[in-house]
Amino acid sequence: MKAHYKTVTVMACTLLMLGLSLMYSTPSVSGAATGTVTGTIKLDGTPPHQKPIDMSKEPNCAKEHASNPVTTETVVVGPKGGLKWVVVYISEGLDSGTAGQVPPVKPKWDQKGCQYIPHVMALDVNQHFEVVNSDPHSHNIHPLPKPNGPNHEWNRSQPPGTPPFDQVWAGEEVAIPVKCNIHPWMHGYMAVVKGPTAVSDDNGSYTIKDLPPGNYTVTAWQEVYGSQSQKVTVAPGKPATVDFTYKAK
Amino acid sequence: MNRMKPMHFVGAILFTAILGLVLAAGCIARVYAQEAANVGPKPPVVIKPMESHIGNITGHAAAAASDFRRYCAGCHGDYGDSNGENAVWLDPKPRDFTIATFKCRSTPTGTLPTDEDLFNTIGRGLTNSNMPIWNTFTKQQRADLVAYVKIFSPRWEKEKAGEPIKIPAEPAVTMESISHGEALFTKLECWKCHGLHGEGDGPSASTLTDSKDNPIRPYNFAAGKNDSRFKCGNTNQDIYKIFMTGVDGTPMPSFADVIQPNDAWDLVHFLRTLQVSRHGKENEVLSAAHGVIPPYVDKTPAPAAAPTDNKPPGGGN
Numbered sequence: 001m002k003a004h005y006k007t008v009t010v011m012a013c014t015l016l017m018l019g020l021s022l023m024y025s026t027p028s029v030s031g032a033a034t035g036t037v038t039g040t041i042k043l044d045g046t047p048p049h050q051k052p053i054d055m056s057k058e059p060n061c062a063k064e065h066a067s068n069p070v071t072t073e074t075v076v077v078g079p080k081g082g083l084k085w086v087v088v089y090i091s092e093g094l095d096s097g098t099a100g101q102v103p104p105v106k107p108k109w110d111q112k113g114c115q116y117i118p119h120v121m122a123l124d125v126n127q128h129f130e131v132v133n134s135d136p137h138s139h140n141i142h143p144l145p146k147p148n149g150p151n152h153e154w155n156r157s158q159p160p161g162t163p164p165f166d167q168v169w170a171g172e173e174v175a176i177p178v179k180c181n182i183h184p185w186m187h188g189y190m191a192v193v194k195g196p197t198a199v200s201d202d203n204g205s206y207t208i209k210d211l212p213p214g215n216y217t218v219t220a221w222q223e224v225y226g227s228q229s230q231k232v233t234v235a236p237g238k239p240a241t242v243d244f245t246y247k248a249k
Numbered sequence: 250m251n252r253m254k255p256m257h258f259v260g261a262i263l264f265t266a267i268l269g270l271v272l273a274a275g276c277i278a279r280v281y282a283q284e285a286a287n288v289g290p291k292p293p294v295v296i297k298p299m300e301s302h303i304g305n306i307t308g309h310a311a312a313a314a315s316d317f318r319r320y321c322a323g324c325h326g327d328y329g330d331s332n333g334e335n336a337v338w339l340d341p342k343p344r345d346f347t348i349a350t351f352k353c354r355s356t357p358t359g360t361l362p363t364d365e366d367l368f369n370t371i372g373r374g375l376t377n378s379n380m381p382i383w384n385t386f387t388k389q390q391r392a393d394l395v396a397y398v399k400i401f402s403p404r405w406e407k408e409k410a411g412e413p414i415k416i417p418a419e420p421a422v423t424m425e426s427i428s429h430g431e432a433l434f435t436k437l438e439c440w441k442c443h444g445l446h447g448e449g450d451g452p453s454a455s456t457l458t459d460s461k462d463n464p465i466r467p468y469n470f471a472a473g474k475n476d477s478r479f480k481c482g483n484t485n486q487d488i489y490k491i492f493m494t495g496v497d498g499t500p501m502p503s504f505a506d507v508i509q510p511n512d513a514w515d516l517v518h519f520l521r522t523l524q525v526s527r528h529g530k531e532n533e534v535l536s537a538a539h540g541v542i543p544p545y546v547d548k549t550p551a552p553a554a555a556p557t558d559n560k561p562p563g564g565g566n
């Protein structure tokens with residue numbers, strides 16, 4: 001009789017442990033999100049002329065850029081044809097665990113020398129970011145999300161020395177234009193998407209990290225040329241390559 | 250005699266007639282083609298059962314349908330999208346209710362206004378625009394219209410109005426308060442758009458656009474023979490609200506993050522002195538001092554010196 005009880009207890013314990021290990025193994029599978037998608041974004045053709053910006057109305061900024069004049073940044077092409085400031089994200093195929101993870105980092109949206117640094121920023125939904133004014137004069141930070149979407153227009157003054165504004169966006173939107181009405185040449189974009197993202201660098205290269213293996217749709221967004229997508233399969237331990245080419249208009 | 254041969258005469262008449270017919274047919278076809286784009290049944294306006302609450306009055310959207318069509322749709326459009334038949338002639342453009350962004354609010358930037366905010370806007374009208382003062386409506390009619398405005402954007406079903414900002418009691422108008430207000434006007438760079446004398450002629454004024462990219466002028470405080478009116482109300486409390494909440498949809502930002510409540514009152518007192526021909530306490534205090542605002546001396550020890558290279562051209566007076 002007693003032995004019987006023993007067997008049952010041992011079996012129950014084993015089952016319990018099995019169950020627990022299964023439960024804990026589920027998140028660790030998505031925790032083993034070591035897959036990457038990497039690639040280069042190129043522009044085919046002659047990029048549109050980037051106009052020089054006259055900052056004479058803000059003497060501080062004009063002085064700051066006197067030796068290195070600033071131009072518009074709508075299409076920024078590197079020496080090898082790589083396209084900068086392109087947002088790359090996973091538009092389809094993310095499991096809810098990966099999509100729901102909000103990165104613990106708090107990116108900075110700086111207003112410096114009458115420019116937005118960075119010019120394009122990728123954010124997760126509900127990811128906190130800081131709006132900073134590094135200039136010795138006022139800016140007004142004025143994001144203009146699409147009407148009736150998940151995010152809403154606001155407009156805040158930020159004089160010099162103001163502590164950073166802590167902000168979040170409530171829903172996905174690629175991308176929210178940001179402007180400063182005092183300095184009408186200031187333009188930038190915040191792309192709000194769930195899951196891992198990347199913004200292409202000076203060479204047009206990007207790397208999306210922390211992806212669990214699986215089949216995905218990768219989408220690239222550029223402020224003038226818009227979006228394009230490709231399908232990709234991410235295998236563990238081996239980076240998948242997805243290159244994009246935009247045609248210059 | 251240089252008489253036209255009969256055959257030629259008939260030919261000329263026929264030719265003219267055919268030409269006329271062709272031209273007429275062309276014109277008619279054009280007119281019809283143009284009309285074809287406009288005719289055809291328009292989809293009906295879906296009147297959602299929205300409500301408004303003004304004190305103990307409850308407004309119902311359905312009750313405002315005929316008032317809206319008769320008095321509002323001419324500019325704001327049947328669908329509230331600011332495409333009424335008069336809209337093309339108007340500057341600034343009528344409010345587009347489908348985007349649910351409102352200028353005159355007691356609530357923080359980016360939030361929906363309260364029912365009272367909209368109710369007051371209808372009754373007050375918007376100065377420097379074509380929106381008249383609708384004080385001929387009863388309170389019930391206005392409350393119904395507030396509810397009607399809400400049928401045009403789904404935002405009203407998903408969200409509540411923002412929490413109205415808190416306004417402390419107004420302190421006495423003193424020269425010190427005006428002087429501090431002037432220092433804030435300089436430091437916060439209100440003059441970048443509004444100009445050193447509040448005449449709407451600051452260095453950034455000419456490039457301003459609203460959120461739909463239409464050109465927009467900053468407010469000129471000095472305009473008006475006796476008492477220039479403000480867009481969102483004429484009391485000192487209304488002026489306090491304007492810069493603390495911002496005027497959403499326009500370049501005017503919210504200063505709620507950067508002005509302390511009592512400092513805000515000092516700014517209100519200074520702004521009143523920019524209304525140069527206005528009769529009021531602020532201008533009385535100013536004229537008693539022969540129109541000279543002394544430079545502000547900060548009596549509270551500041552922890553760190555503010556950047557000094559940020560003065561407007563020609564000083565702050």
